[in-house]
Amino acid sequence: EPEVTQTPSHQVTQMGQEVILRCVPISNHLYFYWYRQILGQKVEFLVSFYNNEISEKSEIFDDQFSVERPDGSNFTLKIRSTKLEDSAMYFCASKRGGPYEQYFGPGTRLTVT
Amino acid sequence: ELKVEQNPLFLSMQEGKNYTIYCNYSTTSDRLYWYRQDPGKSLESLFVLLSNGAVKQEGRLMASLDTKARLSTLHITAAVHDLSATYFCAVDEGGNNNDMRFGAGTRLTVKP
Numbered sequence: 001e002p003e004v005t006q007t008p009s010h011q012v013t014q015m016g017q018e019v020i021l022r023c024v025p026i027s028n029h030l031y032f033y034w035y036r037q038i039l040g041q042k043v044e045f046l047v048s049f050y051n052n053e054i055s056e057k058s059e060i061f062d063d064q065f066s067v068e069r070p071d072g073s074n075f076t077l078k079i080r081s082t083k084l085e086d087s088a089m090y091f092c093a094s095k096r097g098g099p100y101e102q103y104f105g106p107g108t109r110l111t112v113t
Numbered sequence: 114e115l116k117v118e119q120n121p122l123f124l125s126m127q128e129g130k131n132y133t134i135y136c137n138y139s140t141t142s143d144r145l146y147w148y149r150q151d152p153g154k155s156l157e158s159l160f161v162l163l164s165n166g167a168v169k170q171e172g173r174l175m176a177s178l179d180t181k182a183r184l185s186t187l188h189i190t191a192a193v194h195d196l197s198a199t200y201f202c203a204v205d206e207g208g209n210n211n212d213m214r215f216g217a218g219t220r221l222t223v224k225p
Binding site: 033035041042043044045048056058091099100101102103104105106107 | 144146148154155156157158161163201203205212213214215216217218
C-alpha cells in the first residue's frame with residue numbers, strides 16, 4: 001500500500017542552524033501539507049501546497065519557514081534559523097483532493113539544542 | 114477562526130466498558146475525520162464523515178456526525194487494552210485543498 005515517507009526520522013540541530021525536512025508524498029496525490037506537534041500537544045497546521053505554490057499557511061508559518069517541491073516527488077520544509085521552540089515532531093501529509101482524508105507520514109522529530 | 118474542541122482530554126476506562134468522546138467545532142462543515150495516534154507514532158486515519166447523519170463503524174469504534182449541532186462522537190463499545198491511544202478529531206472547512214484543524218486529542222487508557 002502506498003505511504004507517505006519522511007526523512008530523517010530524527011534531526012538534532014543547534015539553535016540558529018538551518019534544517020531541511022524531507023517528505024515523499026503518495027504518488028498520485030495532489031495536495032501536500034506540513035503539520036507540527038509539540039510533545040504531548042495537539043497537531044498544528046503549518047502550510048498547504050498545491051500546484052507548486054502555497055495555498056494556505058498558518059500564523060506559525062512565518063518568514064523562517066519555506067516549502068518547496070523541487071523535483072516532482074520530494075516535498076521539503078526548510079527552517080532557516082532554528083529556535084528552541086521549533087523542537088517538535090513534524091508531519092507531512094498528502095491527499096488526492098476533495099473530501100478524501102489526508103495520509104500522514106511517520107514524522108521527523110526535530111530537536112533544537 | 115475554526116476551533117475544534119474535544120472532551121474529555123483524558124479518559125481512563127476499564128476493559129469491557131463503553132464510553133463516548135465528543136468533538137465540537139465552530140464552523141459549518143460536513144467534513145470530519147477521526148485519527149488515532151499511538152505514542153511516538155504517526156496519525157492513522159480511522160473514519161471519514163462527510164455528511165450530516167453519517168455513521169461509520171469499525172470493530173469496537175463507531176463515529177457519527179451531526180452537522181447541525183456541529184458535533185461528532187466517537188463511541189467505544191466494550192473497550193479492550195489495544196484501544197489505548199490518543200484519538201484526534203479534525204475538521205476540514207471544505208474545498209479541495211483546505212487544511213484540517215485538529216482537536217486537542219483524547220488520551221484513552223484502557224485498564225484490565
